[in-house]
Amino acid sequence: MNSSSSLINALFIFVLAGFIGFEVIRRVSPLLHTPLMSLTNALDAIAVVGAILLVGEHKSQLSAIFGFIAVVAATSNIVGGFLITDRMLKMFKSSRPAAKTAAK
Amino acid sequence: MTPELAGGQVVIELLYLVASVLFILSLKWMSSPTTARHGIWAGEVGMVLAICGTLLHHGIIDYKLIAIALVLGTIIGVPLGRVAMTAVPQRTALSHAFGALCVTLVGSAEFYLRSPGISRFMMSVLSIEVILGGLTVTGSLMAAGKLQEILPQRPLTYKGQNLVNFLLLVAALVIAVWLIVHPESRTLFPFMILIALTFGVLLIIPIGGADMPTVISLLNGYAGLSAAAMGFVLDSKLLIIAGALDGSSGLILSIIMSKAMNRSFTNVLFGAFGQVQASATATEEAKPIRSATPEEAAAILSAASRVIIVPGYGMAVAQAQHKVRELFDSLSKRGVDVRFAIHPVAGRMPGHMNVLLAEADIPYDRLIEMDEINGDFPQTDVALVIGANDVTNPAARSDHSSPIYGMPILDVDKAHTVMVIKRSMNPGFAGIDNPLYYLDNTLMLFGDAKAFVGSIVRELSGGHG
Numbered sequence: 001m002n003s004s005s006s007l008i009n010a011l012f013i014f015v016l017a018g019f020i021g022f023e024v025i026r027r028v029s030p031l032l033h034t035p036l037m038s039l040t041n042a043l044d045a046i047a048v049v050g051a052i053l054l055v056g057e058h059k060s061q062l063s064a065i066f067g068f069i070a071v072v073a074a075t076s077n078i079v080g081g082f083l084i085t086d087r088m089l090k091m092f093k094s095s096r097p098a099a100k101t102a103a104k
Numbered sequence: 105m106t107p108e109l110a111g112g113q114v115v116i117e118l119l120y121l122v123a124s125v126l127f128i129l130s131l132k133w134m135s136s137p138t139t140a141r142h143g144i145w146a147g148e149v150g151m152v153l154a155i156c157g158t159l160l161h162h163g164i165i166d167y168k169l170i171a172i173a174l175v176l177g178t179i180i181g182v183p184l185g186r187v188a189m190t191a192v193p194q195r196t197a198l199s200h201a202f203g204a205l206c207v208t209l210v211g212s213a214e215f216y217l218r219s220p221g222i223s224r225f226m227m228s229v230l231s232i233e234v235i236l237g238g239l240t241v242t243g244s245l246m247a248a249g250k251l252q253e254i255l256p257q258r259p260l261t262y263k264g265q266n267l268v269n270f271l272l273l274v275a276a277l278v279i280a281v282w283l284i285v286h287p288e289s290r291t292l293f294p295f296m297i298l299i300a301l302t303f304g305v306l307l308i309i310p311i312g313g314a315d316m317p318t319v320i321s322l323l324n325g326y327a328g329l330s331a332a333a334m335g336f337v338l339d340s341k342l343l344i345i346a347g348a349l350d351g352s353s354g355l356i357l358s359i360i361m362s363k364a365m366n367r368s369f370t371n372v373l374f375g376a377f378g379q380v381q382a383s384a385t386a387t388e389e390a391k392p393i394r395s396a397t398p399e400e401a402a403a404i405l406s407a408a409s410r411v412i413i414v415p416g417y418g419m420a421v422a423q424a425q426h427k428v429r430e431l432f433d434s435l436s437k438r439g440v441d442v443r444f445a446i447h448p449v450a451g452r453m454p455g456h457m458n459v460l461l462a463e464a465d466i467p468y469d470r471l472i473e474m475d476e477i478n479g480d481f482p483q484t485d486v487a488l489v490i491g492a493n494d495v496t497n498p499a500a501r502s503d504h505s506s507p508i509y510g511m512p513i514l515d516v517d518k519a520h521t522v523m524v525i526k527r528s529m530n531p532g533f534a535g536i537d538n539p540l541y542y543l544d545n546t547l548m549l550f551g552d553a554k555a556f557v558g559s560i561v562r563e564l565s566g567g568h569g
Binding site: 004006007010013014017018020021022024025026027028029030031032033034035036037038039040041042043044045046047048049050051052053054055056057058059060062063064066067068069070071072073074075076077078079080081082083084085086087088089090091092093094095 | 123127128130131132134135136137138140141143144147148150151154155157158159161163164165166167169170172173174176177178180181182183184185186187189192195196199200202203205206207209210212213214216217225320321324327328331332334335336338339340341342343344345346347348349350351352353354356357360446448453454455456458459462463465467468469470471473
């Protein structure tokens with residue numbers, strides 16, 4: 001029965017996290033939808049933790065090889081995702097400082 | 105499963121908890137451009153904490169291989185983070201493929217490690233994980249190939265396409281159910297993966313460029329959901345949370361995109377997008393159009409007091425965004441109020457136009473979304489359409505027979521003067537004729553977007569001395 005109670009726990013977490021996700025992401029400005037997608041991509045690469053365990057525990061040849069490729073793929077998403085999101089957000093500038101000249 | 109947590113385990117779980125909170129904050133801070141960069145910081149810290157926590161697991165015996173993989177991933181990731189802004193849609197598609205690849209490989213490895221003794225519930229989520237993951241891998245690679253123009257961009261359709269796709273999905277599910285009941289049938293597992301991979305290819309074949317924003321969002325959602333399923337398999341709360349966040353983000357964006365194209369969400373979910381309409385474009389008699397030269401366009405623009413520029417994917421293709429910035433500067437200097445109207449599906453992914461214009465140094469408070477700016481067109485002197493077509497087509501409002509009838513559009517035709525920069529009178533990608541071009545208040549500006557905007561800018565500065 002232990003495994004079914006852990007299933008229920010997992011379902012609770014999934015549903016509540018999905019709910020938070022909806023509420024939080026609904027508020028993201030459409031202006032930032034592209035960086036949002038690259039950021040969620042980087043966060044999603046947290047799957048790397050599962051892959052790291054596969055490589056590190058080395059339970060079988062197959063699992064270590066699959067895990068290795070998985071770590072490479074996920075790490076490239078983490079690094080690339082954060083890098084490009086940062087580059088994009090740096091570009092978004094407000095005209096506020098120059099507002100006086102622009103408004104006139 | 106874990107009756108009593110050991111001390112080290114508690115530390116790891118607490119690190120994961122902090123990481124989860126940081127991930128949620130990270131997305132929350134994306135709500136505004138002023139706080140968004142804190143969001144990256146929170147995400148990065150959360151990620152580092154989670155990885156450090158994982159490395160503390162006492163089961164890990166081989167650190168060297170992990171280190172090599174992390175370094176290799178970084179070497180691949182850095183150039184992927186440095187691509188040009190015009191290439192962001194294909195980069196995003198590629199990273200969905202990488203994310204899904206990771207999930208699918210981990211799922212497969214877990215199956216072979218646990219296989220005969222795998223519980224029914226575990227096998228169910230594992231099947232969801234690898235089927236969703238598998239179809240996202242190939243689907244995203246196909247999407248990236250189309251966006252990078254390695255693959256033909258035209259939608260490929262054939263008879264019975266939906267039936268074939270449906271049967272494949274059923275076959276994958278039958279194998280999944282068989283494996284749930286008989287988890288010892290290890291030889292069947294690769295077939296399930298193979299079918300999922302094939303399904304991903306076939307799903308994207310009928311998709312054309314204009315549908316890419318919806319498809320990329322949908323693949324984003326699938327990648328997230330498969331990661332959440334992986335969280336169930338590994339009993340990792342952190343992974344469930346991150347997957348649920350990513351999944352809901354992708355689904356919300358797909359809903360927004362499908363609404364902006366007037367497609368129901370279920371229509372999108374079942375892959376019934378991208379059908380080519382039987383092009384019943386009867387060759388109509390040549391309707392009169394009016395065209396103008398750069399000099400005339402410059403004169404009209406400099407006499408205006410309110411201008412709205414409507415950019416589309418054509419602007420990105422012509423690489424015209426920097427010339428558009430020069431036009432924006434030159435008009436703003438003359439006291440003209442210039443704003444940009446952004447349609448949700450303009451470009452090849454959600455928010456694509458905003459990123460391109462922000463890169464060209466156009467302040468983000470000048471980029472206005474469709475619902476907010478549509479009421480302003482009647483008080484606008486000039487609407488300048490650059491490389492956009494269907495999103496300005498008034499037939500979507502009035503013509504019941506139009507394939508895009510009902511799609512929300514930017515009401516450019518209500519401006520006093522509409523100017524459309526276009527290469528020729530050929531109908532756009534979707535092959536739908538645009539009545540906007542024949543209106544009395546429309547001026548066609550024929551030419552390459554970058555060159556034409558450049559000549560307008562030259563006229564404007566020349567006229568001023």
